[in-house]
Amino acid sequence: xxxxxxxxxxxxxxxxxxxxxxxxxxxxxxxxxxxxxxxxxxxxxxxxxxxxxxxxxxxxxxxxxxxxxxxxxxxxxxxxxxxxxxxxxxxxxx
Numbered sequence: 577x578x579x580x581x582x583x584x585x586x587x588x589x590x591x592x593x594x595x596x597x598x599x600x601x602x603x604x605x606x607x608x609x610x611x612x613x614x615x616x617x618x619x620x621x622x623x624x625x626x627x628x629x630x631x632x633x634x635x636x637x638x639x640x641x642x643x644x645x646x647x648x649x650x651x652x653x654x655x656x657x658x659x660x661x662x663x664x665x666x667x668x669x670x
Contacts, residue, residue, distance in 0.1 A: 577601040577633055598640040599629075605637060607644035614653055616641050621655030 583602035598605035598616050605616035619625050620641065626634050645652050 577636065578630075580628060596644070598637045598644070599633075605641065607641055610648055610650045613641060613645050613648065613650045617645070617652045618655060 577599060578601065580602050583604060588597075588603035592603070592606045592608075595606040595608040595612070597603050598607050598620070605620060606612045607616050617638075620634065620637050629637065642652070644650075
């Protein structure tokens with residue numbers, strides 16, 4: 577995983593505390609609670625978030641999220657449904 581210039585890991589730690597992250601270099605996608613696991617899964621599937629990473633990095637992030645979900649017995653949402661919902665919300669807000 578490479579460091580992203582727009583990410584501020586220290587700022588994120590202030591917000592989330594001592595959380596575990598699917599992207600531990602940039603402290604992105606916290607996966608320490610069931611709600612955050614589901615949110616991380618949904619957000620990494622959004623094209624504008626995934627495009628900030630290489631294909632390999634996205635795969636690593638998704639794997640970490642899946643492992644956290646399995647450990648905590650969290651059912652992951654259908655990412656396509658979330659992306660469609662976010663598209664509808666964005667269109668309404670324009």
